[in-house]
Amino acid sequence: MSTPVIAVDGPAGAGKSSASRGLAARIGFAHVDTGAMYRAVGVIAAERGIAPDDAEALGRLAADLAFALGPDGRLVVDGRDLESAIRRPEAGDLASRVSTHARVRERLVAAQRRFAGTRGLVMEGRDIGTVVFPDASLKFYLTADPPTRAARRAAEMRAAGVAVDEGALAHELAERDRRDAEREHSPLRAAPDAVLIDTTAIGLDAVIAGMERAARERGLG
Numbered sequence: 001m002s003t004p005v006i007a008v009d010g011p012a013g014a015g016k017s018s019a020s021r022g023l024a025a026r027i028g029f030a031h032v033d034t035g036a037m038y039r040a041v042g043v044i045a046a047e048r049g050i051a052p053d054d055a056e057a058l059g060r061l062a063a064d065l066a067f068a069l070g071p072d073g074r075l076v077v078d079g080r081d082l083e084s085a086i087r088r089p090e091a092g093d094l095a096s097r098v099s100t101h102a103r104v105r106e107r108l109v110a111a112q113r114r115f116a117g118t119r120g121l122v123m124e125g126r127d128i129g130t131v132v133f134p135d136a137s138l139k140f141y142l143t144a145d146p147p148t149r150a151a152r153r154a155a156e157m158r159a160a161g162v163a164v165d166e167g168a169l170a171h172e173l174a175e176r177d178r179r180d181a182e183r184e185h186s187p188l189r190a191a192p193d194a195v196l197i198d199t200t201a202i203g204l205d206a207v208i209a210g211m212e213r214a215a216r217e218r219g220l221g
Contacts, residue, residue: 004029004120004220007129008211010142011177011188012092013149015199015207016124019142021073022208024122027221032115034125034132035095036075037067037108039086042094044077052097059103067111089157089164089172096176099126102185109186120220126180129191138218140211141190144200149173 006029008020017033024031041062042052050057068076074083085091098104105127112132115121125132129139144152150170157164180188190196195214199207215221 003116004137005116005128005133006120006122006215006220007133007136007139007191007194008122008124008142009126009128009130009140009188009190009194011126011149011180012173013153014142014144015152015204016142018204019140019199019207019211020122020124022204023211023215026208026212027120027122027215029120029122029221030069030115031073032069032112032121032123033075034108034112034123034128036086037077037111038095038099038104039091040067040075040077040082041065041104041108042098043082043085043091045098046094052094055101055103058098058101059107062104062107065111069115087160089162089169092176093172096179100179100183100185105131105185126188127186129194130189131186134191137220138215139191139194140197140214141194142197142199142207144198146170146174146177148200 008016010016021031041058044065045052045058045061050061066078070076070081074081109132112123123133129136150166150173153173154164154166154169197207197210
């Protein structure tokens, strides 16, 4: 690993994205949302009529896509800014489904490792500290209780103008948790050396501040 990497893992709604972006901004690292990469594969597969259970076709698709970070840090895929499409509710479910396939994960893990260049990274996902960068300079695992996670995700969706049934959303998150934890390849789990942060009753600013302290104690940023 040529540059320092801070790994941030955890389930949906735990606050990974907001905390990771905030930490990266404070310490001057680049931010990479690997979940966006899986969402992009799912969205593009749907555009091309590839079924979420077609492991071979999905693996080829993931291998063919070119991932890059735009000037604003947003993910660019084959030159396309897919931010709007990958943030729709259905994109999260597609990401959870395509991520169960070993070929997809292998292709995207290789792409994620290529982001490590001359600048430090804060990389968020579900297997960053366990698989993508097991030797990361610092690892965090963020979690929160299921009702809090569902309420946060519902608030995000409403803010984006999307109507949401919070009960149905909670069920969907529980199903995603099950798939992520039980998948054969790279299941969601905390790395043994990760700093565990339960964000249920902690505000975002406090979470970021705690992560920044841990980073600076290790000479990061």
